Amino acid sequence: MPITDDAPTAISDLVQRAPKVLLHDHLDGGLRPATIIEIARETGYDALPATDAGELGAWFRDAADSGSLVRYLETFAHTVAVMQTRESLVRVASECAQDLAAxxxxxxxxxxxxxxxxVGGxxxxxxxxxxLEGFRDGEHAAAAAGHRIKVGTLVTAMRHAANSREIARLAVQYRDLGVCGFDIAGAEAGFPPTRHLDAFEYLRxxxxxxxxxxxxxFGLPSIWEAIQWCGADRLGHGVRIVDDLRxxxxxxGADPQADAAARVEDVTLGRLAAYVRDMxxxxxMAPSSNVQTGAAPSIAAHPIALLARLRFRVTLNTDNRLMSGTSMSREMQLLVDEVGWGADDLRWVTVNAMKSAFLPFDQRLALINSVIKPGYAELV
Known part of the structure; x- marks a missing residue:
């Protein structure tokens, strides 16, 4: 269904009701501001920049709008600080599942x-x-409220640290109990994925x-190492793959706005980009976050538009809902408003994500055929 001048209200309603699949969302980047304040009060953490929920939420968004990934990552000091007890972790995970389901x-x-x-012992x-307990609690609470969601967990190792092998063992230890995979995160520059090669070899x-x-x-070398040396199943963001396009x-990149609107037949893929698409x-991808960290100049000029037309396996994500002041509905609406996406595009990117999930094939297929496709069919 294309977007027409007389359809903005309809597509907004469609976006709100559309079934969504999310592969890249950080637990410590999605807390409710009110929850941060309450846990900080309970645990004695007194370094918050604001104690009003509205003001605190605005602070996180403003602090993350620096255009620097390093500065963006600094905002997590406050969320991580209030996630140091069993009770706080259960609560944050439960609320995460409920918020996503809603x-x-x-x-x-x-x-x-x-x-x-x-830090708390x-x-x-x-x-x-x-x-894991929090996510199961959140799933049950969401179901009671009439929302169906299944949440899988990725355990992440920090690329500047030296604990990746131990975290990889956790991924294997708990993979039948809710952990569906492993990830590394943190500042890319100076910390290539090959530093953690033993963890990836163990996982394989x-x-x-x-x-x-x-x-x-960081650009193509980071992507190349992640795929060809480490064997990544997916790329977290992967925005800079466009550096291998002409x-x-x-x-x-010479003219980002024009590049975003380029015709498919005018684009030539380099060997790495071609490999990523072929395989x-x-x-x-997380448009709002990518703009905040400087990985993309704007939503309208975000590479997701061109990469989608070139039929890369593009998925749409939130990354950090608190820092970006976003949700899956908002990310979809931004692409509708700024890029011209319609229902067919949203359905396509959702099916892409479900195909790419770290979930057994039969379960992925069941969700596509029994939830996602029927859900979109009801909307158009």
Missing amino acids: DGVVYAEVRFAPEQHL LSLTEVVEAV RENAHFTIHAGEA VGSRPY RIPLE
Whole structure:
């Protein structure tokens, strides 16, 4: 269904009701501001920049709008600080599942770094078990409210640390209990994914799934290492894959606005970009976050538009709902408003995400055929 001048209200309603699939969402980037304030009060954390929920939410968004990934990541000091007890982890995970379900998300993979939640004395396994308990509680609460959601968990290792092998073992230990995969995150520059090669080799031997943050703040070498050295199943963001495209006679990026509207026949793929597309390697893109960190100049000029037309395996994500002041509905609406996407595009990107989920094939197929496709059929 195309978007026409007389359809903005209809598409807004469609976006709200559309079934959604989310593969890239950080648990510590999606807390409710009121929850942060309450837990801070209970635990004695007194370094919050504001104690009014509205003001605190605005502070996170403003602080994340710096255009720097490093500065963006600094905002997490406050959210992680209030996630150091079993009770707080259970609560945050439960509220995450409920918030996503209320937004129409039917399947989500939410990631977190267990090693960042040990200050209060919890062990790595206690952290994982608390988060898994919270997600199950949130699923049940969402169902009671009339919303169906299944939440899988990705355990994340920090790329500047040296704990990736231990975190990878957690992914395998808990993979039948709710952990569906592994990830590495953190500042890319200076911390290539090959620093964690032993963790990825271990995961491959154990037939475990993993994604790697790559191609967000750093370019093609990061993507190349993540795929060809580490064997990533998916790319976290992967925005900079456009560095391997040419539009006519010039490299992509010389005119971002024109590049976003380029005709498919005018685009030439380099060898790495062609490999990523040929192998259907999913790109976990998050437009609002990518603009905030400087990985894309604007929503209208975000590479997702061109990459979708080129039929890369593009997926749409929130990344950090608190820092971006966003939701899956908002990300969809932004693409409707700024890029001209319609219902067919939203359905396509949702099916892409479900195909790419770290979930058994039969379960992915069931959600596509029994939830996503019928859900979109009811909307158009």
